[in-house]
Amino acid sequence: MxxxxxxxxxxxxxxxxxxxxxxxxxxxxxxxxxxxxVSASTVSRALARPERVLPETRARILEAVRxxxxxxxxxxxxxxxxxxxxVLVVLSSPGHGESMISAFFxxxxxxxxxxxxxxxxxxxxxxxxxxxxxxxxVVNLVAAGQVDGVLLMLSRMPKASGRSLAESGVPMVSVxxxxxxxxxxxxxxxxxxxxxxxxxLLELGHRRFxxxxxxxxxxxxxxxxxxxxxxxxxxxxGADAVVRYPGDFRVGSGRRAGQAFVAxxxxxxxxxxISDEMAIGFMKEVRQGGLAVPADLSLVGFDGIPFAEFCxxxxxxxxxxxxxxxxxxxxxxxxxxxxxxxxAERRRIRFDAELWxxxxxxxxxx
Amino acid sequence: MxxxxxxxxxxxxxxxxxxxxxxxxxxxxxxxxxxxxVSASTVSRALARPERVLPETRARILEAVRxxxxxxxxxxxxxxxxxxxxVLVVLSSPGHGESMISAFFxxxxxxxxxxxxxxxxxxxxxxxxxxxxxxxxVVNLVAAGQVDGVLLMLSRMPKASGRSLAESGVPMVSVxxxxxxxxxxxxxxxxxxxxxxxxxLLELGHRRFxxxxxxxxxxxxxxxxxxxxxxxxxxxxGADAVVRYPGDFRVGSGRRAGQAFVAxxxxxxxxxxISDEMAIGFMKEVRQGGLAVPADLSLVGFDGIPFAEFCxxxxxxxxxxxxxxxxxxxxxxxxxxxxxxxxAERRRIRFDAELWxxxxxxxxxx
DNA sequence: AACGATGATGCAAACGATTGCATGATGGGA
DNA sequence: TCCCATCATGCAATCGTTTGCATCATCGTT
Numbered sequence: 001m002x003x004x005x006x007x008x009x010x011x012x013x014x015x016x017x018x019x020x021x022x023x024x025x026x027x028x029x030x031x032x033x034x035x036x037x038v039s040a041s042t043v044s045r046a047l048a049r050p051e052r053v054l055p056e057t058r059a060r061i062l063e064a065v066r067x068x069x070x071x072x073x074x075x076x077x078x079x080x081x082x083x084x085x086x087v088l089v090v091l092s093s094p095g096h097g098e099s100m101i102s103a104f105f106x107x108x109x110x111x112x113x114x115x116x117x118x119x120x121x122x123x124x125x126x127x128x129x130x131x132x133x134x135x136x137x138v139v140n141l142v143a144a145g146q147v148d149g150v151l152l153m154l155s156r157m158p159k160a161s162g163r164s165l166a167e168s169g170v171p172m173v174s175v176x177x178x179x180x181x182x183x184x185x186x187x188x189x190x191x192x193x194x195x196x197x198x199x200x201l202l203e204l205g206h207r208r209f210x211x212x213x214x215x216x217x218x219x220x221x222x223x224x225x226x227x228x229x230x231x232x233x234x235x236x237x238g239a240d241a242v243v244r245y246p247g248d249f250r251v252g253s254g255r256r257a258g259q260a261f262v263a264x265x266x267x268x269x270x271x272x273x274i275s276d277e278m279a280i281g282f283m284k285e286v287r288q289g290g291l292a293v294p295a296d297l298s299l300v301g302f303d304g305i306p307f308a309e310f311c312x313x314x315x316x317x318x319x320x321x322x323x324x325x326x327x328x329x330x331x332x333x334x335x336x337x338x339x340x341x342x343x344a345e346r347r348r349i350r351f352d353a354e355l356w357x358x359x360x361x362x363x364x365x366x
Numbered sequence: 367m368x369x370x371x372x373x374x375x376x377x378x379x380x381x382x383x384x385x386x387x388x389x390x391x392x393x394x395x396x397x398x399x400x401x402x403x404v405s406a407s408t409v410s411r412a413l414a415r416p417e418r419v420l421p422e423t424r425a426r427i428l429e430a431v432r433x434x435x436x437x438x439x440x441x442x443x444x445x446x447x448x449x450x451x452x453v454l455v456v457l458s459s460p461g462h463g464e465s466m467i468s469a470f471f472x473x474x475x476x477x478x479x480x481x482x483x484x485x486x487x488x489x490x491x492x493x494x495x496x497x498x499x500x501x502x503x504v505v506n507l508v509a510a511g512q513v514d515g516v517l518l519m520l521s522r523m524p525k526a527s528g529r530s531l532a533e534s535g536v537p538m539v540s541v542x543x544x545x546x547x548x549x550x551x552x553x554x555x556x557x558x559x560x561x562x563x564x565x566x567l568l569e570l571g572h573r574r575f576x577x578x579x580x581x582x583x584x585x586x587x588x589x590x591x592x593x594x595x596x597x598x599x600x601x602x603x604g605a606d607a608v609v610r611y612p613g614d615f616r617v618g619s620g621r622r623a624g625q626a627f628v629a630x631x632x633x634x635x636x637x638x639x640i641s642d643e644m645a646i647g648f649m650k651e652v653r654q655g656g657l658a659v660p661a662d663l664s665l666v667g668f669d670g671i672p673f674a675e676f677c678x679x680x681x682x683x684x685x686x687x688x689x690x691x692x693x694x695x696x697x698x699x700x701x702x703x704x705x706x707x708x709x710a711e712r713r714r715i716r717f718d719a720e721l722w723x724x725x726x727x728x729x730x731x732x
Numbered sequence: 733a734a735c736g737a738t739g740a741t742g743c744a745a746a747c748g749a750t751t752g753c754a755t756g757a758t759g760g761g762a
Numbered sequence: 763t764c765c766c767a768t769c770a771t772g773c774a775a776t777c778g779t780t781t782g783c784a785t786c787a788t789c790g791t792t
Binding site for chain 2: 069071072073074075076078079084086093099100101103106107109110113114117122123124125127129134137140141143144145146163251280281283284287306307310311312
């Protein structure tokens with residue numbers, strides 16, 4: 001068999017196409033079929049539905065596949081089967097000069113990836129970068145049927161030109177507290193977790209608090225704030241005993257809050273930051289301002305990112321079971337993509353987060 | 367002919383197919399064509415080659431596209447055009463319980479993603495997890511033509527059943543010092559960077575050193591080690607004045623080295639860790655062992671991860687221009703994917719890394 | 733021996749876009 | 763007036779797989 005792509009016709013007219021990828025030996029399922037002496041259908045089934053083909057035939061086919069190095073063409077498969085075996089992970093990082101994936105989502109993503117790829121799915125990254133244009137693109141990607149499922153690492157539902165991602169009909173799971181009231185979800189119980197922080201600080205004897213939160217319209221901010229305040233209220237402490245610092249979950253806003261804290265003469269004795277990044281930025285600035293943690297103030301973070309442990313002193317924080325969340329979310333998504341009907345309580349899963357005691361909390365100065 | 371309920375179509379034979387995605391209104395290019403009153407070819411060209419269609423026709427087509435909400439089917443496009451508009455980013459994280467993406471690659475990935483998606487490419491994540499099976503899958507993915515290009519965040523060339531990724535003929539760019547001698551590459555000058563560390567410590571007056579490196583067969587380890595040792599040698603300091611600690615770039619190995627350091631009575635006065643993660647683990651343990659940084663020992667890391675700045679004291683480290691590397695690598699890859707012929711020196715790009723002075727170095731104890 | 737059930741395999745029609753070539757219209761130059 | 767170049771568009775083949783249905787062989791029952 002001779003291959004002659006050396007004799008290309010005229011280069012008079014520039015063709016519209018771009019050059020093709022290097023030619024592989026065996027590229028079509030039909031080649032394998034011919035080699036074995038069966039039809040393409042049989043090869044296809046041998047690969048996808050082992051039980052529907054004679055074991056002996058199957059063995060011969062697999063051997064031929066191995067020998068020829070044949071790999072099915074995913075595009076053709078996707079086109080015909082209307083199934084891409086890809087999942088889109090949607091997130092939104094701030095953009096230039098920051099990290100692609102926050103420390104928290106990073107480990108979560110790992111568990112998601114491991115679980116999904118074990119089930120045969122690929123992972124496509126869709127970062128919104130807080131830009132409308134990117135958001136449009138991501139929504140279109142899903143609308144075009146490029147992916148079989150979506151994993152949301154976001155607290156709101158992506159939209160584009162009025163259309164919401166939710167309308168696409170593609171299975172979706174969120175790993176952060178709710179983008180939509182009815183969305184399949186795997187996350188911690190935010191209120192309960194924030195409550196453990198409040199209880200811990202109350203037990204140490206604190207009575208005046210700082211709260212370093214997130215944007216007011218952010219679902220996570222609302223939950224953690226509610227849980228924290230409710231528990232304080234139970235102890236008879238009202239909103240007037242809580243100084244609120246604005247934040248956006250990122251380290252920079254933590255630093256700004258830290259500076260504000262230092263400048264404040266009537267400062268509280270304990271601060272709850274609803275992300276570790278903010279807590280870390282906060283700690284750096286208050287220390288710069290001459291205050292000692294935990295001698296002058298107690299500080300608690302949230303998430304339990306790996307670095308919390310390496311702060312000096314180690315940061316007391318709420319540890320989210322990231323691997324568990326990621327794995328469960330991926331499993332749920334796979335179930336949904338396979339069309340499994342699930343009861344409501346199996347579509348909204350809550351885990352407990354645990355307070356991890358580092359060294360940043362202590363009783364207040366007397 | 368007998369009629370009975372034993373042959374209910376539903377449960378007789380399970381159909382091979384899975385349910386299709388919800389039907390969209392307008393799904394085919396032909397529908398748009400019919401609406402406008404042109405052929406499918408024209409619509410296709412209007413979308414991909416604006417200059418080849420009458421401006422007025424094009425306007426009418428675009429309007430119809432907008433109205434119908436038509437989105438081209440990527441699978442069909444890929445199949446026919448043999449072009450997926452996807453890029454695979456290959457990396458290898460340790461696995462369960464660790465982060466998906468190391469702090470260093472994280473920011474790099476962001477720049478890569480921003481640049482690639484601006485050029486119209488999607489990003490597919492291929493994590494090897496140091497597992498042969500995953501590696502096989504990744505190599506096959508590329509062999510199957512699922513992606514148009516590969517970005518390697520790895521120091522060795524992935525292989526599967528004897529076949530190397532390099533053989534696939536797909537354009538590739540590496541962002542870590544060389545996977546293969548001839549591979550397009552965007553990275554810092556490792557030797558030069560390691561040399562700045564050596565010079566800094568020498569200038570402070572150190573004469574006995576610790577070196578916390580990586581696996582001996584790791585290209586980065588070799589380069590950084592060579593650069594460090596060569597500069598010491600120029601100052602008349604031989605290998606006998608350098609204690610070597612084994613490491614693997616991760617925080618755990620830094621901790622183990624720190625413990626070894628504490629136990630050692632004849633310890634050196636300055637330590638160079640070739641990753642920030644290791645430096646951070648090291649610092650935690652030596653402090654635990656009662657030593658102060660930088661009073662009792664100087665410590666320098668490598669990479670300049672965001673967290674280095676938030677250590678106490680801030681970690682002196684070599685800052686890599688991550689965004690620049692990521693952007694350049696993505697641009698190079700795009701050029702290669704578009705078939706641009708590039709001179710050798712434009713295919714291997716080196717940037718300078720800069721020593722960032724935190725507070726972990728000082729003159730040695732007298 | 734006849735019959736139906738069961739199981740393995742093949743046939744051929746999609747899936748939705750791209751693109752080489754053909755066609756017809758238009759316009760400019762000789 | 764004729765001819766050829768240029769341009770916009772259409773025709774139809776093709777990319778490689780999956781899958782409903784048809785076919786055929788085999789086997790156990792009655």
